[in-house]
Amino acid sequence: MSKLRLLGTALRSNITDRTVRANPGLPLLLRDSPRRFSTESEQPPQDSAVNQFLHTPDTGSVYGKLFGATRHTLKTDIVKMLDGCKLTMDDLKFDYNRIFTPMGVVVQFPSRSAFDQAMRMITRKGRLYRLERADRSQWDSLMPYNGKxxxxxxxxxxxxxxxxxxxxxxxxxxxxxxxxxxxxxxxxxxxxxxxxxxxxxxxxxxxxxxxxxxxxxxxxxxxxxxx
CATH class of the missing domain: 3.30.70.330 (RRM (RNA recognition motif) domain)
Structure with missing residues (x-):
């Protein structure tokens, strides 16, 4: 009798093994070893498209380009218009074309809050001027004539x-x-x-x-x- 029991046990084990391997739809627990579970929470992916301007600290220079200046516009006119933004005439550089018609004025603001304040002031004072963000390279590429x-x-x-x-x-x-x-x-x-x-x-x-x-x-x- 003991030999018959051993033979039956071996047959059942063989059938079960072939059934598990032949049927991929069976639960994973019958085919794979248990997976390890991590107690650490997954970090959400960082959005690479986040506007870098929003991460600009409120300290350090921020650059903008002011459009609307004419041949008769002086640096003192712009400093006076943006009174309260802590600008000096050294913070302005005119961008001229080949016949020295102003194409805009690149402004070096002392902080992002000063740039934001200038945007609000220009919006309140009408549409004669328009202010946009600019790069440091635009500032560096311009020659300062400084009214001399x-x-x-x-x-x-x-x-x-x-x-x-x-x-x-x-x-x-x-x-x-x-x-x-x-x-x-x-x-x-x-x-x-x-x-x-x-x-x-x-x-x-x-x-x-x-x-x-x-x-x-x-x-x-x-x-x-x-x-």
């Missing part, structure tokens, strides 16, 4: 640095006058311009007052202080 450079427009095509020197007689400008030609969309002929630099904003403004609409080789010259 005067642009001469309308020079004759044959004008030389010596002619400009004579025109600027009586104005204590720095050495080196930059002459160049610039094309205009409204005219097929390029215009001749010159940049004359001064040691201070006062000297540049004095030159503008003395020489604006004066004549160089019979051409009337328009002067503009570059910000």
């Amino acid at each position: 450079t005067v642009l001469l427009q309308g020079l004759p095509r044959n004008a030389t640095p010596y002619d400009v020197e004579r025109f600027m007689t009586g104005c204590a400008h720095d050495a080196g006058i930059e002459l160049f030609l610039r094309a205009r969309a409204e005219s097929p002929d390029p215009i001749k311009m010159a940049l004359v630099r001064f040691s201070s904003q006062i000297e540049a403004m004095n030159a503008f007052i003395k020489k604006n609409r004066g004549f160089c080789l019979n051409n009337q010259i328009l002067l503009r202080v570059i910000q």
Whole structure:
């Protein structure tokens, strides 16, 4: 009898093993070893699309670009308009195109809260200006003229640095006058311009007052202080 019991037990064990392997739908507990359970909670995935601006700390410089400035806009006008944002004239750089028309003003704000305050102030004061976020690279790429450079427009095509020197007689400008030609969309002929630099904003403004609409080789010259 003992041999018959052993034979029956072996047959049942063999049938059960083949059934489990042949039927993948059976519970995993019959086929796989128990899995280990972790007591640690799973960390939710971080959203890579989160706006980095929201994580910008409230300390440190934040950059913006102000649109709406004209050829007659001064740095003092912008500082006054954004009064309360703790800006100085050194925190502004004008972005000019090739014929020195302002394309915008890059502003260095001392903090994100100052930038937010400027946004609110511009919204309240109408749509003459528009402020957008800017990168540090936009600030670094611009040359600061700081109101110490005067642009001469309308020079004759044959004008030389010596002619400009004579025109600027009586104005204590720095050495080196930059002459160049610039094309205009409204005219097929390029215009001749010159940049004359001064040691201070006062000297540049004095030159503008003395020489604006004066004549160089019979051409009337328009002067503009570059910000």
